[in-house]
Amino acid sequence: xxxxxxxxxxxxxxxxxxxxxxxxxxxxxxxxxxxxxxxxxxxxxxxxxxxxxxxxxxxxxxxxxxxxxxxxxxxxxxxxxxxxxxxxxxxxxxxxxxxxxxxxxxxxxxxxxxxxxxxxxxxxxxxxxxxxxxxxxxxxxxxxxxxxxxxxxxxxxxxxxxxxxxxxxxxxxxxxxxxxxxxxxxxxxxxxxxxxxxxxxxxxxxxxxxxxxxxxxxxxxxxxxxxxxxxxxxxxxxxxxxxxxxxxxxxxxxxxxxxxxxxxxxxxxxxxxxxxxxxxxxxxxxxxxxxxxxxxxxxxxxxxxxxxxxxxxxxxxxxxxxxxxxxxxxxxxxxxxxxxxxxxxxxxxxxxxxxxxxxxxxxxxx
Amino acid sequence: xxxxxxxxxxxxxxxxxxxxxxxxxxxxxxxxxxxxxxxxxxxxxxxxxxxxxxxxxxxxxxxxxxxxxxxxxxxxxxxxxxxxxxxxxxxxxxxxxxxxxxxxxxxxxxxxxxxxxxxxxxxxxxxxxxxxxxxxxxxxxxxxxxxxxxxxxxxxxxxxxxxxxxxxxxxxxxxxxxxxxxxxxxxxxxxxxxxxxxxxxxxxxxxxxxxxxxxxxxxxxxxxxxxxxxxxxxxxxxxxxxxxxxxxxxxxxxxxxxxxxxxxxxxxxxxxxxxxxxxxxxx
Numbered sequence: 001x002x003x004x005x006x007x008x009x010x011x012x013x014x015x016x017x018x019x020x021x022x023x024x025x026x027x028x029x030x031x032x033x034x035x036x037x038x039x040x041x042x043x044x045x046x047x048x049x050x051x052x053x054x055x056x057x058x059x060x061x062x063x064x065x066x067x068x069x070x071x072x073x074x075x076x077x078x079x080x081x082x083x084x085x086x087x088x089x090x091x092x093x094x095x096x097x098x099x100x101x102x103x104x105x106x107x108x109x110x111x112x113x114x115x116x117x118x119x120x121x122x123x124x125x126x127x128x129x130x131x132x133x134x135x136x137x138x139x140x141x142x143x144x145x146x147x148x149x150x151x152x153x154x155x156x157x158x159x160x161x162x163x164x165x166x167x168x169x170x171x172x173x174x175x176x177x178x179x180x181x182x183x184x185x186x187x188x189x190x191x192x193x194x195x196x197x198x199x200x201x202x203x204x205x206x207x208x209x210x211x212x213x214x215x216x217x218x219x220x221x222x223x224x225x226x227x228x229x230x231x232x233x234x235x236x237x238x239x240x241x242x243x244x245x246x247x248x249x250x251x252x253x254x255x256x257x258x259x260x261x262x263x264x265x266x267x268x269x270x271x272x273x274x275x276x277x278x279x280x281x282x283x284x285x286x287x288x289x290x291x292x293x294x295x296x297x298x299x300x301x302x303x304x305x306x307x308x309x310x311x312x313x314x315x316x317x318x319x320x321x322x323x324x325x326x327x328x329x330x331x332x333x334x335x336x337x338x339x340x341x342x343x344x345x346x347x348x349x350x351x352x353x354x355x356x357x358x359x360x361x362x363x364x365x366x
Numbered sequence: 367x368x369x370x371x372x373x374x375x376x377x378x379x380x381x382x383x384x385x386x387x388x389x390x391x392x393x394x395x396x397x398x399x400x401x402x403x404x405x406x407x408x409x410x411x412x413x414x415x416x417x418x419x420x421x422x423x424x425x426x427x428x429x430x431x432x433x434x435x436x437x438x439x440x441x442x443x444x445x446x447x448x449x450x451x452x453x454x455x456x457x458x459x460x461x462x463x464x465x466x467x468x469x470x471x472x473x474x475x476x477x478x479x480x481x482x483x484x485x486x487x488x489x490x491x492x493x494x495x496x497x498x499x500x501x502x503x504x505x506x507x508x509x510x511x512x513x514x515x516x517x518x519x520x521x522x523x524x525x526x527x528x529x530x531x532x533x534x535x536x537x538x539x540x541x542x543x544x545x546x547x548x549x550x551x552x553x554x555x556x557x558x559x560x561x562x563x564x565x566x567x568x569x570x571x572x573x574x575x576x577x578x579x580x581x582x583x584x585x586x587x588x589x590x591x592x593x594x595x596x597x598x599x600x601x602x603x604x605x606x607x608x609x610x611x612x613x614x615x616x617x618x619x620x621x622x623x624x625x626x627x628x629x630x631x632x633x634x635x636x637x638x639x640x641x642x643x644x645x646x647x648x649x
Contacts, residue, residue: 106639107638121586132625241582
C-alpha cells in the first residue's frame with residue numbers, strides 16, 4: 001500500500017478530531033459534561049492498557065488500582081497537607097508509576113500471566129489499605145473537602161475542566177503514537193511478534209515490558225488525579241474491582257495495541273455503563289438489577305468478543321466495512337511481516353529470469 | 367506457645383482449601399496452558415448451592431449434588447473456553463474465563479442475592495489437643511485434600527490419561543498428531559478443576575462464609591498457592607496453600623487483624639516474586 005498517501009490523509013483527520021473532542025464540552029449539557037469528563041479519564045487509562053496488552057502481551061487487572069492511587073495521592077496531598085492542587089495533579093502519575101515499577105520489577109521477568117493475578121491482588125490490597133488507613137484516606141466515609149483545581153488564579157470547572165481532561169487525552173494519545181513509531185516502539189513490536197526472537201536480537205524484553213507497564217500505570221494515575229478534581233470527593237466505592245475489569249472490556253472492544261481503538265472503547269463502554277445504570281434503576285426493577293446488568297453484560301462482551309473477534313470489536317467491524325482500517329503500525333502484531341520496499345519488484349525480476357520449465361516444476365511440486 | 371500452635375493448625379486447614387483451589391488451576395494449566403480465572407467461582411457456587419439445598423435434605427446429599435452441578439458448569443466453561451475455537455492463546459483463555467466469571471457472578475446475584483452464605487460444619491464441638499482446639503471440619507478438609515493430592519499426582523504420573531493430559535499442554539499440535547482429542551481433554555480438565563474447587567468450597571464454606579464476589583479473593587489465593595509450585599506441580603500447590611494459610615493466620619494473630627487481606631496478598635506477591643527469581647535462575 002502507498003504509505004505516503006496514508007500518512008498524508010492520516011494526519012489531518014486526527015488533528016480535526018482532536019480539536020472537536022477538546023471543544024465539544026461547550027456544546028454539551030451539564031449532565032453530559034460530567035459523563036464526557038468520565039469518558040476522557042477512562043480513555044487515558046485505556047490507551048495505556050491497550051499498549052500493554054497489545055505490545056507486552058500482558059493483561060493487567062490493576063489499572064483500577066493505579067487509578068485509585070493517582071486519585072488518592074492528589075486528593076490526600078491537597079486536602080490533608082494543603083499542597084498546591086496543580087502540583088498534586090502532576091505528582092499523581094509519577095507516584096503511581098513508582099508503585100507500578102516496584103510491583104512490575106519482579107513480575108515482568110516471568111513468562112506467562114502472573115501479572116494478571118498479581119495486579120488483581122494489588123487492586124484488592126490498595127482497596128483494603130484505603131479502608132485501613134482511614135485517618136488519612138477517610139476510609140469508608142470517604143475523603144471530603146477536596147479543594148478545586150487551581151491553575152494560575154482561575155478554577156477551571158464545567159466545560160473548561162472537560163476540555164482540560166480531553167486535552168490530556170490528546171496529549172496521552174500523541175505520546176503513545178510517538179512511542180509506537182519510535183525505536184522503542186519497533187522493539188515493542190518485535191516483542192509482540194515473538195518474545196524469543198526479540199530477545200535473540202538483543203532486545204531487553206523484560207526491561208521494555210516493565211517500562212510499558214510503568215507508563216500505563218502513570219497514565220492511570222493521571223486519570224485518577226483528574227477524577228479527584230472532578231468530584232472533589234473520593235470514596236472506595238468508586239474503585240471496586242469491576243473498574244479494572246471495565247478497562248479490559250474497553251480494550252476488547254477497541255482492539256489491543258490500538259491508541260484510537262482504546263479511546264473508542266472507553267467512549268463506548270462509558271455510554272454502555274450509563275445506559276445500563278439507567279435501565280437497572282428504573283422503577284419496578286429488582287434491587288440487584290444494576291449490578292446484575294453491569295456484571296453480566298461486561299462478562300458477555302468479554303467472552304463473545306474475545307472468542308469471536310480476538311483482535312477487537314472495532315477492528316473486526318473495520319474489516320467488514322473496509323473502513324477504519326487501523327494503521328499498519330498499530331496492528332502489526334496481527335499481520336505477517338511487512339514487505340521490504342522493492343522486494344516485490346526484485347521477486348518479479350527473479351521470476352522473469354527463471355526459465356518457464358523452472359516455474360512449471362515448482363507449480364507441479366506445490 | 368498454645369496460641370502459636372492454634373494459628374498453625376487453623377493455617378494448615380485454611381491452606382488446604384487454598385491448595386485445593388490452586389490444584390484446580392494447576393490441572394487446567396497443565397492440560398490447556400490456560401489460567402482459569404473462574405477457579406474461585408466453583409468454590410463459591412458450590413458453597414452457596416449447598417447452603418440452600420441443605421435446608422431440604424441431608425448435608426452429604428446437598429454437598430454431593432452441589433459438587434455435581436458445579437462440575438458440570440466447569441465442563442461447560444471448558445467447552446466454551448477451549449472448544450469453540452480450539453486454538454485459543456493463553457491470553458485469550460484468561461480473558462474468556464474472566465468473562466465467564468462475571469457471567470457466573472451475575473447469575474449468583476440473581477439466584478442467591480448479594481449476602482454471605484454459610485451452613486453448619488459437620489460437628490460443632492472441637493477436640494482439645496493440649497490446649498489447641500481442633501475442629502473436625504479442619505481434619506476433614508485436610509484429609510480430603512491430601513487424598514486428592516495423592517490421587518492426582520498418581521493420575522498425572524502413572525496413567526495414560528494423565529500423560530495425555532500433560533502431553534496436550536506440552537505441544538497441542540503434537541498431541542493432536544498422536545491422536546489426543548485436545549478439546550475433550552480441555553473439557554475434562556476444566557470439569558476436574560471445577561470438581562476440586564467445589565470440593566474446597568463445600569468444605570470451607572462452614573468456616574468462611576461466601577458471597578457472590580468472594581470468588582476473586584479465592585482465585586487469587588489459589589493462584590498464589592499454585593504459583594508456589596510454578597503452576598505445574600500438584601504437591602507444590604498444596605504446599606504453597608499451606609504456607610500461605612499459616613502465614614496469614616500468624617499475621618492476623620501477632621500483627622494486626624485489620625491487615626489480614628493486605629498481608630495475605632503481599633505474602634502472595636512475595637511468593638510469586640520469589641518464584642520469579644527461582645525460575646529465572648534455573649531457566
